[in-house]
Amino acid sequence: MTDTVQAGRRKFFDLARPSRQHLLGYILIAPAVLMVAAIIVWPLILAIDLSFQQVKIPRLGGASRPFSLSNYTWLFSSQEFWLACWVTLKLVVVVTAGSVAVGLSTALLVNNKFKGRTVARLGMALPWAVPEIIAVVIFAWMFDTSFGLFGWLAIQLGFADQMIPWVSSSTAAFWAVAITMVWKGFPFVSIMCLAGLQSIPSDYYAAAKVDGASVFQRFRWITMPLLMPVLGVTLVLTLLWVFRDFSIIKVLTGGGPLRSTQTLSIMTYDQAFQYHNFGRAAAVGVLTLVICIIASLLMLGRRSKSIY
Amino acid sequence: MNKRVKRLALGAATATVMMMASLSPAMAETVLKFISWQTDDAGTGEWWHSAIAEFEKQHPGVKIEFTKAERSSYADTMTTLFAANQPPQIVHLASFEFQMFADSGWLEPLDPWLKKDGIDMTGWAGQKTCEWNGETVCIMTNYFGFVMAYNKKLLDEAGVAVPKTYDEFIAAAKATTKDLNGDGIADQFGTGHETKGGPGQYLTEMLNYIIDAGAYWTDKEGNITIDTPEMVEGLTRWKTVMKSGISPVDMSASDVRKLFADGKMAMRLDGPWLYGTTEKGTAKSDIVYVAPPLTPPLGGSSNVLAMPSDIPDDQKQLVWDFIKLTMTPEFQRTYATMGGNTPPSPKADVSGVEKTIPHFPVLLETMKAASEKGIDRVPTGLELYYNEFSKMVMEESQRMIIQDLDPAEVAKTMQAKAESIKG
Missing domain, CATH: 3.40.190.10 (Periplasmic binding protein-like II)
Structure with a gap:
């Protein structure tokens, strides 16, 4: 009897059996799932829970406050929130467009054969390899209002008659942030596009040339359609990066002046660590997540399939 | 036999490690x-x-x-x-x-x-x-109490005396702000204020002028007292300093202190901690510490x-x-x-x-002066909202400077917003 039970157990745990192979899959993936749950899902649940409580500074293991919609009520009636949404949208559009334009151009450039191509490819990828905080500190020096390189260049080249107040002018601060983000973000687009370009068979171009297609026609009718799947994903990833990026804005402008560079991520930080309103901060974070999900779905969902 | 010895050794080692581990908290x-x-x-x-x-x-x-x-x-x-x-x-x-x-x-x-x-x-x-x-x-x-450190060499070169009042301070700062290499960019400044750090530091820098004008954010009972003629004068002074080019803009406190310590700035209003930076600067021998021309000195x-x-x-x-x-x-x-x-x-x-610290009597003097007048950077009644309040004041001050607004209107706006923050 005991032997029969043990044999049954052995059969159940015999992961080599075709009918049990899915179990092996689950077992192998379990640590990763648990890890993801611990570092992503659990904090997410905590954040959602916190967003429905009127809490200044929460304490781990502390008692929960009563359910409340006050954080969301405050948020939707707050001018600050809508301004942050508008700034985030502007930045997302400008930086994503800039990164794609520069990234695609450089990818097309280094996809050609020319002397020094390897060095050019390396140079193209370099901004991506530089740690973000170091890049921002360097840009902060270059954008310095009193002694910065960009202000000096603008004067020397006759574009300005005095140093540009990069950080104390709303317009200049926005562009300082956007330029830095494009510089940091375009190599990713370049690398992705280069990989996409290299997967396009050269026969297509040869055939188009035989048919008399110009460079622009080849780009419009061969390169772009075949690059679209890669470009679509790259676009979404870049958009999400701009949405959640914090360090570039924090170091360069801190969200100012006059909140002209205060995005949703900066607002989340300010509410949490400056004003000690963790409940409100959690509400901003949750809404940012919802916006990101909607944006991603719109770009990758059924409606967008036609562009591929 | 050899195998048994190995097993025994391994067992003994494991037991020792476990015993040490269990003992270590007690011995730590x-x-x-x-x-x-x-x-x-x-x-x-x-x-x-x-x-x-x-x-x-x-x-x-x-x-x-x-x-x-x-x-x-x-x-x-x-x-x-x-x-x-x-x-x-x-x-x-x-x-x-x-x-x-x-x-x-x-x-x-x-x-x-x-x-x-x-x-x-x-x-x-x-x-x-x-x-x-x-x-x-x-x-x-x-x-602490704020002191004024000045670069004697720069003041002497400009032919100005050590300032004793706000007006003299501005005049001396203007006289010592110079474009030394003629490229159209000032590379020596009369004074310097941090405007790139946090709102708290921004408020501290402003307060030098506001207190000298006889104003403060709240009274001793915690009532907001921003919309006053004294505060309008204080805000006007801050606007003058920031718009006249006598201070580099958008700099962090450490950068401003370094500029001063290296002889690129004539005067600096700061706390006792400035001494540590000036001692390491190239202009160390030219720097003198005195009581600030703005009274009572900021402190707290x-x-x-x-x-x-x-x-x-x-x-x-x-x-x-x-x-x-x-x-x-x-x-x-x-x-x-x-x-x-x-x-x-x-x-x-x-x-x-x-x-060992020649200017120590000045530090004591300014600390006592600030203490006697009950000066502090944190306004009574706004302690819990200090970050929110300081950010609001910083933003409204920036708006005044960027959009060239009338300080009287700015004081009214600040008053209303401060009352709203306090609730």
């Missing part, structure tokens, strides 16, 4: 965590290290783990540690940020400890700031020591012993001789400090 030293932004500050950092060394000498088996957290992210670090239920045993906070922790009930009331040891806090500079809801929740570590409480309310009692006793040690007349004296700071204790013997 008690460790008190102490996080500060001043660990490597010139002078003050050394003073903390000397206090820790003395404490460890007096308490064998107890070790203080002294760790640095950058000032710029210090409040974030402490908030995270408290929120995660992992506060350091020795709590070091700026005097404008302890209130949130005290209001959450996370700081131990110190009155029973003071009473138990019979410590009289009468005359301890700035100690009133440490009272929260009628209880003493911290000990004021530093209370700087940083505090406290202990968390929910640590074990034996640890509380140790933390209190450490706090008590820093309050002794001996350590209050070395706070001056070693740290170059003005000790808050009325019993501190500071005689002869001027032999």
